Amino acid sequence: MSENNEKKVHGIVAEYTSVDSLLNACRRVRDAGYKKTDAFAPFAVHGIEKALGIKPTVLPWIVFGCGAVGAIVGLTMQIWMNSIDYPYIISGKPMISLPAFIPVAYELTILFAAFGAFFGMWALNGLPRFSNPIFTDPRFDRVTDDRFFLYIDAKDEQFDEAGVRQLFGDTGTEYIQTVVDDDSSSKVPKGFFIAWAAVIGLSVIPVLVVLKMRLTKSSLPRFHVFFDMDFSPAKDAQQTTTLFADGRAMRPDVAGTVARGDMLIDMDYMTGIDMEALTQVDARRAERLVRSFADPSPQQEGEQPPVADTEETSAPAEKTAEETGVQEEATGETESAAPAAAPSVMDTTPWLTQNPLPLNKQLLERGQTYFGIYCSVCHGLNGGGNGLVNRRAQKILATNWIPPSKLNQPTLAQDVYPDGKLFNTISNGIRKMPGYAAQITTRDRWAIVAYVRALQQSQNASINEVPAAEREAILKQQAEVKKQLEEQAAAEAAQANAEPGDN
Numbered sequence: 322m323s324e325n326n327e328k329k330v331h332g333i334v335a336e337y338t339s340v341d342s343l344l345n346a347c348r349r350v351r352d353a354g355y356k357k358t359d360a361f362a363p364f365a366v367h368g369i370e371k372a373l374g375i376k377p378t379v380l381p382w383i384v385f386g387c388g389a390v391g392a393i394v395g396l397t398m399q400i401w402m403n404s405i406d407y408p409y410i411i412s413g414k415p416m417i418s419l420p421a422f423i424p425v426a427y428e429l430t431i432l433f434a435a436f437g438a439f440f441g442m443w444a445l446n447g448l449p450r451f452s453n454p455i456f457t458d459p460r461f462d463r464v465t466d467d468r469f470f471l472y473i474d475a476k477d478e479q480f481d482e483a484g485v486r487q488l489f490g491d492t493g494t495e496y497i498q499t500v501v502d503d504d505s506s507s508k509v510p511k512g513f514f515i516a517w518a519a520v521i522g523l524s525v526i527p528v529l530v531v532l533k534m535r536l537t538k539s540s541l542p543r544f545h546v547f548f549d550m551d552f553s554p555a556k557d558a559q560q561t562t563t564l565f566a567d568g569r570a571m572r573p574d575v576a577g578t579v580a581r582g583d584m585l586i587d588m589d590y591m592t593g594i595d596m597e598a599l600t601q602v603d604a605r606r607a608e609r610l611v612r613s614f615a616d617p618s619p620q621q622e623g624e625q626p627p628v629a630d631t632e633e634t635s636a637p638a639e640k641t642a643e644e645t646g647v648q649e650e651a652t653g654e655t656e657s658a659a660p661a662a663a664p665s666v667m668d669t670t671p672w673l674t675q676n677p678l679p680l681n682k683q684l685l686e687r688g689q690t691y692f693g694i695y696c697s698v699c700h701g702l703n704g705g706g707n708g709l710v711n712r713r714a715q716k717i718l719a720t721n722w723i724p725p726s727k728l729n730q731p732t733l734a735q736d737v738y739p740d741g742k743l744f745n746t747i748s749n750g751i752r753k754m755p756g757y758a759a760q761i762t763t764r765d766r767w768a769i770v771a772y773v774r775a776l777q778q779s780q781n782a783s784i785n786e787v788p789a790a791e792r793e794a795i796l797k798q799q800a801e802v803k804k805q806l807e808e809q810a811a812a813e814a815a816q817a818n819a820e821p822g823d824n
């Protein structure tokens with residue numbers, strides 16, 4: 322105890338083991354008239370501020386004051402800037418337009434109030450405070466665990482060591498200790514001030530630079546940290562440039578591209594219909610078709626791309642029967658034809674009679690490939706209508722199966738079933754056959770049309786249709802095949818005759 326006398330006394334602390342004893346002690350200390358007191362507990366103790374006689378905090382008033390200042394600053398700033406310093410009419414509003422000023426004023430109110438709450442709390446609590454002399458007491462560590470402490474500061478007007486000890490002694494505490502300075506130096510290290518001064522010094526530099534720029538004049542161009550588009554080499558029409566080898570600032574269209582909205586759609590090619598003629602017979606349908614190709618945007622996701630007969634692909638179900646009726650004119654396939662409900666209407670569509678693509682070997686080969694991929698599964702590789710799917714359907718005796726049409730039947734010949742119609746059948750399907758516009762490109766659909774024509778011709782061809790120059794070779798080849806077959810047959814016959822002898 323005696324050594325403590327040399328050090329400065331900060332106050333006296335007493336330890337308690339329960340909330341109740343702490344609250345009791347608090348009340349007695351309060352009633353004894355002490356003001357500079359503090360209680361410490363491991364958790365928040367309800368009613369302790371009352372027991373200690375602590376007055377409600379003034380923090381709300383600080384926050385309110387700061388908020389009010391923020392609102393006033395926000396409003397005055399805007400009124401000053403917008404209607405006095407630089408009067409400027411915005412959106413035809415009056416110079417002082419409160420509704421327009423509210424967002425900024427509101428934000429500043431919040432900002433200032435938040436600052437008031439944050440810094441006010443620090444100030445009222447005497448923060449930042451890096452150390453408290455009470456920490457020197459080794460028993461005080463338990464305040465975060467299971468002990469309660471009551472402290473009377475030496476700065477209290479009524480403070481007198483003996484009296485306080487007496488008071489604490491009456492409150493049933495077993496531990497009373499005088500709080501004195503600890504041994505360590507209370508001096509802040511010098512390095513801290515040096516670093517602090519350096520930070521302050523550096524932070525002044527930007528302000529000085531800005532000030533200098535505001536207050537002095539210079540003939541030098543503005544200093545650019547970021548160039549952005551300040552120096553964009555924008556050109557006017559017909560000007561020259563060094564940027565491109567041809568020296569022209571106006572650039573020609575990129576080869577093979579079409580600007581949006583500038584697409585010239587060859588409607589005949591896309592639909593297989595002579596659109597000019599269609600306009601004569603059914604302007605409404607022609608217009609709808611054009612629209613569906615010109616602006617495919619209203620199409621929903623997953624829907625097929627625009628195809629020739631929009632009525633069929635985009636119309637709701639009940640409409641389809643009526644619209645597809647146009648296609649369901651007699652093809653001679655009555656036995657596998659449309660459901661009874663669908664009316665049989667004469668097809669007045671002016672189909673293209675000619676394939677718009679130039680016929681050549683390459684196109685036919687393309688058509689053959691795609692016919693093999695998409696059509697042969699049903700119609701068979703030779704177009705005879707007996708593809709794998711059909712064979713399977715027959716095998717399992719599928720009841721609802723409509724056999725695929727024989728493509729070489731007379732009703733599908735070019736003179737009665739125009740190329741355009743065949744193209745449309747591939748694109749949009751017909752009756753039980755699905756459309757393939759979504760899978761096969763327009764060009765490849767026309768290639769298939771060309772190939773189907775070749776296929777049809779191949780089934781009923783005579784040697785006279787072959788160019789004279791090639792007839793010779795074909796006849797020779799035919800004779801050879803025939804000879805081979807005969808030899809084969811003869812060999813087989815001989816073998817068959819020989820077999821019984823062997824046994």
Ligand code: HEC
Pocket residue numbers: 652654657658659692695696697698699700710723724725726728733743746747751752753754755757769773
């Ligand atoms: C999934 C099987 C299937 C595929 C694949 C298929 N078709 Fe068909 N096709 C049919 C059926 C079934 C019919 C008969 C429809 C009916 O009468 O209801 C038919 C009918 C036809 C007809 C006759 C149309 C008419 O007006 O009578 C043509 C031509 C035709 N298909 C061409 C093709 C071509 C070309 C392809 C390849 C792009 C193809 N089909 C792919 C099943 C198919």
